[in-house]
Amino acid sequence: MQRTEISTLGEFGLIKHLTEKFKINNPSTLKGVGDDAAVLDYKDKQVLVTTDLLLEGIHFDLVYTPLKHLGYKAAVVNFSDIYAMNGQPKQITVSIGVSKRFSVEDLTQIYDGIELACQHYGVDLVGGDTSASLTGLTISITCIGEGEKDKVVYRNGAKANDLICVSGDLGSAYMGLQLLEREKVVFTANAESQPDFEGKDYILQRQLKPEARRDIVQALAEKGIVPTAMMDISDGLSSELIHICTQSNAGCRIYEDKIPINYQAVVMAEELNMSIVTAALNGGEDYELLFTASIDDYEKIITMEGVGIVGHITKPELGLNLVGREGEEIALKAQGWNSLK
Amino acid sequence: MQRTEISTLGEFGLIKHLTEKFKINNPSTLKGVGDDAAVLDYKDKQVLVTTDLLLEGIHFDLVYTPLKHLGYKAAVVNFSDIYAMNGQPKQITVSIGVSKRFSVEDLTQIYDGIELACQHYGVDLVGGDTSASLTGLTISITCIGEGEKDKVVYRNGAKANDLICVSGDLGSAYMGLQLLEREKVVFTANAESQPDFEGKDYILQRQLKPEARRDIVQALAEKGIVPTAMMDISDGLSSELIHICTQSNAGCRIYEDKIPINYQAVVMAEELNMSIVTAALNGGEDYELLFTASIDDYEKIITMEGVGIVGHITKPELGLNLVGREGEEIALKAQGWNSLK
Numbered sequence: 254m255q256r257t258e259i260s261t262l263g264e265f266g267l268i269k270h271l272t273e274k275f276k277i278n279n280p281s282t283l284k285g286v287g288d289d290a291a292v293l294d295y296k297d298k299q300v301l302v303t304t305d306l307l308l309e310g311i312h313f314d315l316v317y318t319p320l321k322h323l324g325y326k327a328a329v330v331n332f333s334d335i336y337a338m339n340g341q342p343k344q345i346t347v348s349i350g351v352s353k354r355f356s357v358e359d360l361t362q363i364y365d366g367i368e369l370a371c372q373h374y375g376v377d378l379v380g381g382d383t384s385a386s387l388t389g390l391t392i393s394i395t396c397i398g399e400g401e402k403d404k405v406v407y408r409n410g411a412k413a414n415d416l417i418c419v420s421g422d423l424g425s426a427y428m429g430l431q432l433l434e435r436e437k438v439v440f441t442a443n444a445e446s447q448p449d450f451e452g453k454d455y456i457l458q459r460q461l462k463p464e465a466r467r468d469i470v471q472a473l474a475e476k477g478i479v480p481t482a483m484m485d486i487s488d489g490l491s492s493e494l495i496h497i498c499t500q501s502n503a504g505c506r507i508y509e510d511k512i513p514i515n516y517q518a519v520v521m522a523e524e525l526n527m528s529i530v531t532a533a534l535n536g537g538e539d540y541e542l543l544f545t546a547s548i549d550d551y552e553k554i555i556t557m558e559g560v561g562i563v564g565h566i567t568k569p570e571l572g573l574n575l576v577g578r579e580g581e582e583i584a585l586k587a588q589g590w591n592s593l594k
Numbered sequence: 595m596q597r598t599e600i601s602t603l604g605e606f607g608l609i610k611h612l613t614e615k616f617k618i619n620n621p622s623t624l625k626g627v628g629d630d631a632a633v634l635d636y637k638d639k640q641v642l643v644t645t646d647l648l649l650e651g652i653h654f655d656l657v658y659t660p661l662k663h664l665g666y667k668a669a670v671v672n673f674s675d676i677y678a679m680n681g682q683p684k685q686i687t688v689s690i691g692v693s694k695r696f697s698v699e700d701l702t703q704i705y706d707g708i709e710l711a712c713q714h715y716g717v718d719l720v721g722g723d724t725s726a727s728l729t730g731l732t733i734s735i736t737c738i739g740e741g742e743k744d745k746v747v748y749r750n751g752a753k754a755n756d757l758i759c760v761s762g763d764l765g766s767a768y769m770g771l772q773l774l775e776r777e778k779v780v781f782t783a784n785a786e787s788q789p790d791f792e793g794k795d796y797i798l799q800r801q802l803k804p805e806a807r808r809d810i811v812q813a814l815a816e817k818g819i820v821p822t823a824m825m826d827i828s829d830g831l832s833s834e835l836i837h838i839c840t841q842s843n844a845g846c847r848i849y850e851d852k853i854p855i856n857y858q859a860v861v862m863a864e865e866l867n868m869s870i871v872t873a874a875l876n877g878g879e880d881y882e883l884l885f886t887a888s889i890d891d892y893e894k895i896i897t898m899e900g901v902g903i904v905g906h907i908t909k910p911e912l913g914l915n916l917v918g919r920e921g922e923e924i925a926l927k928a929q930g931w932n933s934l935k
Binding site (some may be wrong): 255256257258259261262267268270271272274275276277278279281282284285286290291293295296297298300302303304305306308309310311312343344346348349350351353355356357358360361364368371372375376377378379380381382383384385386387388389391393395397399 | 596597598599600602603608609611612613615616617618619620622623625626627631632634636637638639641643644645646647649650651652653684685687689690691692694696697698699701702705709712713716717718719720721722723724725726727728729730732734736738740
């Protein structure tokens with residue numbers, strides 16, 4: 254029998270390959286595979302569904318990830334997918350597989366983190382599954398949310414001349430990860446060493462305890478803005494913009510000097526001799542919102558706190574480009590984080 | 595820090611311990627943890643949500659489980675939980691973690707099985723997550739279903755004098771598993787040996803390719819019967835009856851000679867010198883429906899194909915008892931399959 258290595262297809266190629274033969278059977282299924290969340294039609298409300306699988310050694314390293322933070326983050330990244338549809342997360346199911354290495358106290362810490370996230374975002378735990386595992390820790394979370402009819406925002410609605418907007422700053426979570434990895438190497442070499450985290454609290458928090466941008470979704474609603482496309486930035490700005498442009502059949506132009514970057518992340522990048530722009534474009538795990546909006550909403554958007562305009566959507570034939578500080582144009586590439594490579 | 599081994603709490607104790615501090619925040623959350631599925635209120639329909647986590651080496655053994663069957667079963671066991679709420683499965687999300695040991699062809703087989711199940715039961719795949727794994731295969735499926743308002747059936751509605759009914763037969767899936775385990779041992783000792791499966795197709799199919807009892811849910815609707823309590827039998831009749839009686843604050847009396855058992859399962863049990871009644875009570879994985887119904891529905895129920903009455907609900911002070919062939923009473927114990935032990 255033929256054997257094709259999974260790495261040859263890549264994550265999105267694999268998902269396409271595996272799911273393209275599935276047919277839609279139910280009128281209540283408005284949107285299936287291919288966005289931040291599925292959309293189900295329940296008359297006056299639309300039900301949003303998203304799911305994430307987190308595996309030890311692939312998605313998290315317990316050497317430097319406190320279990321309570323892990324639980325918090327595992328829940329929040331799912332809430333983020335619901336906000337990215339312009340919806341509100343309402344319920345989650347949590348399934349956990351644990352090896353004998355873990356105690357009840359360990360699991361309690363994970364659930365304490367999940368509970369904190371649920372309280373903070375007003376979400377209910379409604380089910381799950383708990384199982385032994387032969388190796389390591391597995392966390393699978395599914396989140397159900399609600400969207401107002403006609404206000405759910407997909408990835409495919411961006412139009413030429415739309416503004417491209419980003420919340421918060423980008424690249425900080427990735428620089429936090431680089432810092433943790435560096436201190437892990439130091440610690441492995443010398444267990445007496447103390448990690449050097451002074452003045453780096455922001456990038457650490459961005460990596461270990463990210464928040465979902467409920468405030469941005471709320472601000473959009475208050476200002477009467479319905480984005481034309483939206484998604485959360487989990488794999489890096491480049492990769493996500495490519496998704497939006499591909500699904501919207503559009504091009505884009507973003508400006509390097511408009512990409513929002515935090516000072517601590519810049520300092521960390523210099524310390525590690527890395528490019529902070531590359532981290533912002535490809536680092537991932539920022540869980541900020543990337544959205545496009547009609548140029549008619551320009552006046553409203555510039556008054557929004559924590560939102561920056563980084564460029565605009567173009568016709569598809571103009572391609573997907575980053576305009577550098579010297580005015581040079583560089584084609585955007587998806588170098589986002591990909592566990593299957 | 596204190597360390598409590600997970601095995602000391604057991605699966606249900608652990609779930610209770612981990613989830614009891616969670617509060618319900620949303621009016622749309624009608625029922626959270628503690629039944630076959632969660633129930634969400636969306637006006638005229640109720641949305642049902644259930645999830646299952648399957649881990650290699652714990653829930654399945656790839657030595658004797660074809661990947662397509664595994665995919666089929668992984669989907670069907672979730673549909674079964676929705677039918678057990680008297681609902682209809684509509685959508686699933688599928689998350690899979692795979693190590694490098696697996697090829698695209700392997701994954702395609704799993705998805706072929708899932709697709710077959712989706713087509714057969716009219717369910718849509720609406721999302722998921724695909725990830726690398728350091729070890730083995732992980733499958734996490736969440737199923738969303740719909741229930742008619744006032745017709746969703748919980749575990750807690752059984753009343754004294756209600757009939758206890760079971761669909762199909764019990765213990766066959768467990769005997770199929772025992773057969774597969776025996777042949778695995780034989781094969782490990784001598785790779786030239788051919789498995790002896792003649793006349794054992796039914797119990798093998800019950801283990802490797804179970805079906806969910808959509809037909810029973812449909813028949814109940816056609817006859818105008820709304821069970822007072824219902825669940826699917828995944829852990830064995832004893833364990834499930836204890837759930838229903840505990841949640842309904844009731845006792846029960848079931849009769850050994852009424853427990854439906856298949857001939858192939860009896861033969862297999864004799865070959866292996868095991869008790870088929872024990873297998874039926876504690877074997878699990880039958881995915882039959884266990885339900886209680888008002889005595890007023892007796893005439894309707896006895897005309898239902900594939901449904902047997904095995905006993906009746908009593909007042910709680912009478913306890914939970916099995917009446918043996920000689921009339922002796924034996925207290926029911928939950929010895930169901932438990933991956934955490």
